Amino acid sequence: MRIVVDFDLCESNAVCMEIAPDIFEVRDDDFLYILNETPDEADRARVQECVRRCPKQAISIAED
Amino acid sequence: MTESLNLSSGSVVIVGASLAGLNAAEALRRAGFEGQITLLGEEPHLPYDRPPLSKQVLAGDWEPERTALSDAEELAADSIDIRLGEKAAALDLVSRRLTLENGETLDFDGLVIATGARCRTLTGTENLAGVHVLRSLDDCLALRADFEASPQRVVVVGAGFIGAEVAATARGRGLQVTMVEALANPLSRVLGDEMGSVCAEMHRDHGVDLRTGVGVDAVVGTDRVQSVVLSDGSSVDADVVVVGIGVIPNTEWLHGSGLTLDDGVVCDATCSAAPGVVAAGDVARWPNELFGEMMRVEHWDNAAAQGTHAARRLLDESVEPFAPVPWFWSDQYDRKIQLAGRVRPDDEIQVVTGSLQERRFAAIYGRAGRITGVLGFNRPRHVMRYRALIAQQASFEEALAAEF
Numbered sequence: 001m002r003i004v005v006d007f008d009l010c011e012s013n014a015v016c017m018e019i020a021p022d023i024f025e026v027r028d029d030d031f032l033y034i035l036n037e038t039p040d041e042a043d044r045a046r047v048q049e050c051v052r053r054c055p056k057q058a059i060s061i062a063e064d
Numbered sequence: 065m066t067e068s069l070n071l072s073s074g075s076v077v078i079v080g081a082s083l084a085g086l087n088a089a090e091a092l093r094r095a096g097f098e099g100q101i102t103l104l105g106e107e108p109h110l111p112y113d114r115p116p117l118s119k120q121v122l123a124g125d126w127e128p129e130r131t132a133l134s135d136a137e138e139l140a141a142d143s144i145d146i147r148l149g150e151k152a153a154a155l156d157l158v159s160r161r162l163t164l165e166n167g168e169t170l171d172f173d174g175l176v177i178a179t180g181a182r183c184r185t186l187t188g189t190e191n192l193a194g195v196h197v198l199r200s201l202d203d204c205l206a207l208r209a210d211f212e213a214s215p216q217r218v219v220v221v222g223a224g225f226i227g228a229e230v231a232a233t234a235r236g237r238g239l240q241v242t243m244v245e246a247l248a249n250p251l252s253r254v255l256g257d258e259m260g261s262v263c264a265e266m267h268r269d270h271g272v273d274l275r276t277g278v279g280v281d282a283v284v285g286t287d288r289v290q291s292v293v294l295s296d297g298s299s300v301d302a303d304v305v306v307v308g309i310g311v312i313p314n315t316e317w318l319h320g321s322g323l324t325l326d327d328g329v330v331c332d333a334t335c336s337a338a339p340g341v342v343a344a345g346d347v348a349r350w351p352n353e354l355f356g357e358m359m360r361v362e363h364w365d366n367a368a369a370q371g372t373h374a375a376r377r378l379l380d381e382s383v384e385p386f387a388p389v390p391w392f393w394s395d396q397y398d399r400k401i402q403l404a405g406r407v408r409p410d411d412e413i414q415v416v417t418g419s420l421q422e423r424r425f426a427a428i429y430g431r432a433g434r435i436t437g438v439l440g441f442n443r444p445r446h447v448m449r450y451r452a453l454i455a456q457q458a459s460f461e462e463a464l465a466a467e468f
Contacts, residue, residue, distance in 0.1 A: 013444055014445055014447065018451060018452060026444050028445065052372075053368065053369070055365065057113075
């Protein structure tokens with residue numbers, strides 16, 4: 001599982017950071033940073049929640 | 065009947081094919097529901113996202129297709145039977161039957177009510193060209209067409225979040241904008257006067273002619289709007305008027321159904337309105353146990369989360385109460401304004417980072433010793449951190465001491 005963020009869509013609403021602060025972080029420059037692009041399988045449910053809850057649908061999961 | 069639906073059979077009808085309804089449909093499938101799902105949409109469009117309608121689409125930066133939340137292929141893959149242009153007219157809870165406006169009937173085992181809300185209008189302006197509300201994609205395209213016709217002046221009635229976003233987008237298009245607000249400051253009934261005045265200054269700095277503390281007495285014009293007469297006696301010439309004065313939940317079709325209606329469909333703490341009937345999104349009023357009060361929330365995030373929760377409730381009567389910290393964002397000019405929590409204008413307010421002058425800050429709200437909310441201007445990280453504290457029912461003191 002690899003996290004893909006479409007930064008053209010991302011508006012830094014930080015919803016993903018609220019769900020998974022160990023994976024996503026919006027910093028003071030207002031940009032989103034992915035702290036862990038390839039989280040463990042155990043994190044899948046949380047990442048899927050980030051995908052669903054993102055107001056811009058900017059997050060997806062790649063399987064490679 | 066038992067309250068919960070059988071996972072492998074039965075049928076669910078979802079009335080309303082916007083964010084809450086679509087999320088409910090998808091959540092049913094994720095939870096393993098294998099029965100029939102019918103998603104009824106009043107509008108002719110497949111489910112689409114509304115936030116861009118006052119921003120990117122209205123600005124002309126996005127074509128409407130970009131707002132799609134799903135497509136026919138995805139819905140078919142999930143065996144979600146979507147029916148567009150169909151409006152529910154009546155509900156019979158005893159025979160568990162829905163009657164559509166075209167006379168057709170639909171039987172259901174489970175029902176999701178997600179009919180949303182519609183805009184309040186100014187009476188007497190219904191047949192006047194150039195007067196708009198903004199809720200649907202069609203509303204947006206009609207307003208955009210008027211913006212593209214190079215109007216001399218746009219008058220925005222109501223400086224709430226929709227009005228403010230429309231004003232910002234119109235200014236971005238180089239249009240002259242007058243915004244009229246009955247309150248002393250925009251949003252002061254929500255955010256309080258100090259934060260409302262930050263919003264007021266932002267609009268004025270971006271060239272909006274903001275008139276506060278005045279109402280609208282009349283919208284003048286024969287076929288097309290010509291001017292707006294304000295309660296202070298002044299008149300503003302206008303060839304486009306956008307009315308953003310709140311919404312009314314769409315519950316008329318439920319009159320006589322036996323459901324409790326009170327500014328929305330009244331639900332219990334789990335979003336259940338009656339056995340096998342749930343409600344979600346702008347139309348649902350429920351007791352949020354985190355705040356100990358009834359609420360009806362008109363935000364994007366709530367529609368998505370409540371749609372999901374309501375679907376789970378249909379399948380499992382022992383589901384936990386729906387008790388989120390309401391949160392929304394509003395993009396105006398180059399600012400992302402976010403509010404989380406349940407604030408009142410007379411709450412205690414403390415800026416915890418940044419400065420009001422730069423309009424880049426986070427401020428927390430408190431009442432009775434507890435943090436009730438957080439307002440951010442370009443501070444998404446802080447808003448989400450404080451939102452977590454609100455969810456934990458942290459004290460105001462604890463929140464003040466937190467460092468993020």
